[in-house]
Amino acid sequence: MSKRVLAYLGFFLILLAGFYFFLFRGTDKWKRKLSVISYVKPFQFTTQEGLPFTDRDLLGKVTVVEYFFTSCKGICPKMNKNMKEIYDTFKSDPNFMILSHTCDPETDSVPKLKRYSDSMQINSRKWVMVTGRKDSLYQMARAAYLLDDPKNSVQKIEDQFIHTQFFALVDKDGKVRSQIYDGLKKDEIEKLKTDIKELLLERSSNSNFVNGIFNNNP
Numbered sequence: 001m002s003k004r005v006l007a008y009l010g011f012f013l014i015l016l017a018g019f020y021f022f023l024f025r026g027t028d029k030w031k032r033k034l035s036v037i038s039y040v041k042p043f044q045f046t047t048q049e050g051l052p053f054t055d056r057d058l059l060g061k062v063t064v065v066e067y068f069f070t071s072c073k074g075i076c077p078k079m080n081k082n083m084k085e086i087y088d089t090f091k092s093d094p095n096f097m098i099l100s101h102t103c104d105p106e107t108d109s110v111p112k113l114k115r116y117s118d119s120m121q122i123n124s125r126k127w128v129m130v131t132g133r134k135d136s137l138y139q140m141a142r143a144a145y146l147l148d149d150p151k152n153s154v155q156k157i158e159d160q161f162i163h164t165q166f167f168a169l170v171d172k173d174g175k176v177r178s179q180i181y182d183g184l185k186k187d188e189i190e191k192l193k194t195d196i197k198e199l200l201l202e203r204s205s206n207s208n209f210v211n212g213i214f215n216n217n218p
Contacts, residue, residue, distance in 0.1 A: 034171075034177040034178040034198060035177065035178060035179075036175045036176070036177060037146060037176050037177065037179070037180075038143075038144055038145065038146050038175075038176035039144065039174055039175055039176065040055050040058060040144050040170060040174040040175075040176070041055070041139075041143055041144045042054070042055050043055050043132075043136060043140055043144075044132070045101070045130035045131060045132035045136070045137070046110060046130060046131055046132060047110075047113075047124065047128050047130055048110060048113035048114040048116070048117045048124055048130075049110075049114065049124050050110045053130050055174065057128075058097075058099070058174060059174070060172050060204060061095055061096065061097045061170075061172060062095055062096050062097075062169070062170070062171060062172060062196055062199045062200050063096075063097050063099050063169075063170040064083070064086060064098045064099070064167055064168070064169055064170075064192070064196070065098075065099045065100075065101070065145050065167065065168040065169075065170060066079060066080075066083060066098075066100050066101070066147075066166075066167050066168075066183060067100070067101045067102075067103045067137075067141055067147060067148075067162050067164055068080060068100055068103065069102050069103050069107065069108055070102070070104075070112050070113065070115075070116045071104070071107060074163075075163070075165045075183075075184060078165075078183075078184055079165055079167075079183040079184060080100075080120065082183055082184070082186075082189050083098060083100075083127075083167070083183065084120060084122070085189065086098070086189065086192065086196070087126065089193060090196060090200075091123065091126050091127075093200060095172065095200055096196065096200065097125075097126055097127070097128060098126065098127040098128065099128050099130065100127065100130070101130055101131075101137050101140065101141070102129070102130070102131045102137070103137065103138075103141075103161065103162040103163065104161075105131045105132060105133070105134050105137060106134070109131065110131065113129045113131060117129050134157055134160075135157050138153065138160060138162055139153070141164075144176065145170075145176060146180055147164050147168055147180065148162045148164055165183045166181065166182060167180070167181040167182075167183045167192060168180060168181075169181065169192065169195055169196065169199070171199045171202065172199070172202065172204040173204055173205050177195070
């Protein structure tokens with residue numbers, strides 16, 4: 001192959017690279033995406049303010065998800081201390097929120113969740129705490145957020161108790177992303193912060209969740 005042909009080929013490749021650079025500049029299409037590991041499923045729970053909260057309320061938000069209970073004296077206070085650090089970092093971003101589910105709905109009534117929320121001095125619209133039917137709460141933990149082993153569902157619901165230190169990260173389109181984060185480990189909390197920042201920069205791919213939960217019908 002002659003030098004002239006090689007020169008033309010090199011020039012063409014440079015032009016092609018420049019074309020794709022300008023095509024995707026200002027977008028996140030060139031970045032390596034955080035992997036999708038699951039999807040949000042339809043749900044309806046009740047917040048610490050006594051208001052209904054559904055899967056639609058996550059639309060357009062980057063959300064950190066956890067399970068805890070207000071009377072826990074073990075891992076929950078440590079988890080929520082770390083979660084408060086995440087809250088303080090991102091609370092001013094309108095596209096960020098935290099969703100905490102009680103794993104003890106028989107005890108954690110709306111007033112108890114409200115007292116717990118108030119004691120943490122948080123904005124209840126930015127850090128939402130929910131209660132509901134135990135089987136529905138646990139189904140979400142296992143089938144959507146992957147925070148507990150689905151095999152545990154074979155037990156009678158009254159004999160089940162989820163007690164996990166793990167957090168999940170949901171993007172603006174209802175996809176559970178990247179990994180499950182250990183809420184007790186500082187290095188994983190820092191990784192979670194980095195991943196939250198990345199997802200906040202991502203554009204929502206649709207006006208509705210991409211996993212079939214939502215469609216364009218009113």
